[in-house]
Amino acid sequence: MKQYIQLTNEEIKRSFKLYVIVVLVMAAIELVSVVAQVMYHERKVENFMELNRVSVAEALKQIDTLGYSEASSFFSYMTLIGMAIVVIYAIQIWYRDWLGETKYIYRLLMLPGSRASIFFSKLTTVFLIIVSFIGIQWCVMQLGFYLFDWLIQPEYQNQIDLSPVQNVMSEFYTTNLIDMGIILAISLFIVSFIFLLILIERSFRKGKAVVKIGLEIFIAILIAYITVLFLDETRILLETEELILTIGISLLYFMYIIWKSLRLLQQKVTV
Incomplete structure (x- = not known):
């Protein structure tokens, strides 16, 4: 446990500066995009009023008011970029x-004790980054909403669209603990699967590694396909039973990923 904590701390320190820079840049871009959207909308309304000699109300009937979901539309792209960065x-x-x-890996592999601490320290570091990214992005969205509300003139604002999170973003940035747990579980599963593929590539020669990686991807797709097909075609289980079955299969496969990764790290990856 002590080795695991030390390695996790080391991994976090090695990534902290770059992570802070990336998060600050993304937050700055998102907040600037809100300001730019508000300014662009107001300029658009003013230009329409000058060209057509109409009042604000008449101009807004043609151009429409601006809601936060529209002003923060760039947040969706930044979230996708953030996901790509995590991968x-x-x-x-x-x-x-x-x-x-x-060649830092030589020092890691020659440490006394189980190599499992190496695997779990890296997995924990990535997981903490995912959690913190979601949390920071949520805070930026809330801040962006207050910035939007402060900048825009009341008559220009869409009073119906008052929620800081709309549409697709509401599915990802949810306050429901169960939904958030599912999102984090899926994220952890994906990261673990990526780790498995990397360890396979590091454990075998190129040709054999490609075959084994392809086999692992095929198995994952096959399990998902069979599970979905069974649930869609049979209709013999209740909704709760279907959920339990899906969670059970996911947990079993997740345990397989962890077991296979640790086995490769312990027995195949060498100095």
Whole structure:
């Protein structure tokens, strides 16, 4: 446990500066996009009024008012970019140890005790980054809403669209603890699967590694397909029973991913 905590702390310190820079840049872009959308909308209304010699109310009938979901539309793209960055980081957190000038992976693999602490320290680091990213993004969205409400003139604002989170974003940034738990569980599952594929690539020669990676992806798709097909075609289970079955299959496969990854790290990956 002590080794796991030390390695997790080390991984966090190695990534902290870059993570802070990325988060600040993304937050700045998102907030600036809200300001830009408000300014663009007001300029659009004013230009329409000047060209057509009409009042604000008449101009807004043609152009429409601006809601926060429209002003924060750029947030969706930044969220997708954030997801892509997390996936890239999940890959980079392993390969930087092999490809770096110091070959840090040699020090890790030669540490006394179980190598499981190496795996779980990296998994914990990525998971903490996912949790913190969601939390920070939520705070930025709330801040963006207050910024929007402060900047825009009342008559220009869509009074119906008062929620800081709308449409697709509401599915991802939910306050429901069960939904949030599902999102984090899926994120952890995906990261674990990426780790497994990386460890397979590091454990075998290129040709054999490609075959085994392809096999693992095929197995994952097959299990998902059979599960969905069974639930759709049979209709013999209640909704609660279907949920329990899905969770059970997911947990079993997740346990397989962890077991296979640890086995590769312990027995196949060598100095």
